[in-house]
Amino acid sequence: xxxxxxxxxADSFADVERLLTRLEPPPVPPGLSAxxxxxxxxxxxxxxxxxxxxxxxxxxxxxxxxxxxxxAAGRELVYSGALELLRLGLEERxxxxxxxxxxxxxxxxxxxxxxxxxxxxxxxxxxxxxxxxGRAAGRGQPV
Amino acid sequence: xxxxxxxxxxxxxxxxxxxxxGDAAAFEALVERYQAPLYHFAYRVLGGxxxxxxxxxxxxxxxxxxxxxxxxxQPLRPWIFRIARxxxxxxxxxxxxxxxxxxxxxxxEPPLADAVSSSPLPEEVAxxxxxxxxxxxxxxxxxxxxxxxxxxxxxxxxxxAEIAAVLEAPENTVKIRLHRAKAALxxxxxxxxxxxxxxxx
Numbered sequence: 488x489x490x491x492x493x494x495x496x497a498d499s500f501a502d503v504e505r506l507l508t509r510l511e512p513p514p515v516p517p518g519l520s521a522x523x524x525x526x527x528x529x530x531x532x533x534x535x536x537x538x539x540x541x542x543x544x545x546x547x548x549x550x551x552x553x554x555x556x557x558x559a560a561g562r563e564l565v566y567s568g569a570l571e572l573l574r575l576g577l578e579e580r581x582x583x584x585x586x587x588x589x590x591x592x593x594x595x596x597x598x599x600x601x602x603x604x605x606x607x608x609x610x611x612x613x614x615x616x617x618x619x620x621g622r623a624a625g626r627g628q629p630v
Numbered sequence: 631x632x633x634x635x636x637x638x639x640x641x642x643x644x645x646x647x648x649x650x651x652g653d654a655a656a657f658e659a660l661v662e663r664y665q666a667p668l669y670h671f672a673y674r675v676l677g678g679x680x681x682x683x684x685x686x687x688x689x690x691x692x693x694x695x696x697x698x699x700x701x702x703x704q705p706l707r708p709w710i711f712r713i714a715r716x717x718x719x720x721x722x723x724x725x726x727x728x729x730x731x732x733x734x735x736x737x738x739e740p741p742l743a744d745a746v747s748s749s750p751l752p753e754e755v756a757x758x759x760x761x762x763x764x765x766x767x768x769x770x771x772x773x774x775x776x777x778x779x780x781x782x783x784x785x786x787x788x789x790x791a792e793i794a795a796v797l798e799a800p801e802n803t804v805k806i807r808l809h810r811a812k813a814a815l816x817x818x819x820x821x822x823x824x825x826x827x828x829x830x831x
Binding site: 502503504506507508509510511512513515516519520522523524526527528538 | 652654657658661662665666669670682683686687690691694761762765780783784785812815816819
């Protein structure tokens with residue numbers, strides 16, 4: 488390729504390039520961004536503030552359930568004699584070692600399993616529900 | 631509060647991270663930043679204000695929905711323009727303006743509508759008062775794959791590397807397309823001039 492040909496190749500579209508740099512952008516329609524933002528705000532999923540409120544409410548509800556079921560579990564422990572059985576087992580070890588299977592069977596029958604499970608689940612739910620609050624605090628977001 | 635954020639000159643990726651944390655003002659700043667370049671790109675590719683406005687709107691809404699899952703370790707600009715390009719291709723497909731084989735990664739160059747012209751343009755082209763109209767018509771006459779690289783380069787002001795990322799094609803493919811697009815533009819401009827002066831192409 489000759490020097491002239493090389494120069495011609497390198498410079499062959501300089502005229503078009505110059506014209507393209509003079510290409511004026513068309514005016515953006517007024518209100519375009521407002522229309523986009525209106526549509527996105529309508530479609531908006533609950534943002535952080537919404538999620539935090541939901542987490543707070545969920546956590547409170549789970550805490551109330553934990554308190555109620557915990558109280559009921561405690562009352563049943565007293566009424567069913569399970570608490571007394573536990574106290575005896577701890578204070579008088581020979582009672583337990585004399586017949587451990589009978590002791591455990593009696594304790595198993597006396598314990599209010601339903602209420603204990605409800606209390607455990609409520610506490611777990613409270614921990615899970617309030618996790619976003621912890622994350623928000625970690626990010627320094629207002630809670 | 632979008633304007634102050636946008637005016638700070640913070641990066642797109644920073645704004646995107648804020649959007650991911652639920653900051654609506656950050657998305658507003660992204661919209662303010664991108665509405666014009668996206669509209670200019672869509673206008674040149676689609677050749678009409680109404681279609682360009684729809685495509686821009688749909689692009690920005692898709693960006694909003696896709697941002698929570700977007701990877702912020704990669705530049706956001708080509709990603710946004712890739713979405714815009716796909717919206718424009720959808721419109722062109724509906725118009726049946728492009729064969730499906732052109733929608734791939736850019737392997738194999740699509741044909742040019744006009745023969746490539748090697749002779750320079752007459753000097754008076756640049757002096758014409760209706761230069762904008764002539765250029766717009768010449769760009770509109772390009773085949774879509776060439777129109778989009780011209781639009782990305784000269785109206786959205788993307789670099790060759792960014793255009794390659796948008797098209798998901800090698801940089802050399804972009805360079806070849808730009809080169810051929812300019813050749814075709816020259817041919818189109820000469821044709822338009824000849825038509826207006828009553829000559830033949």
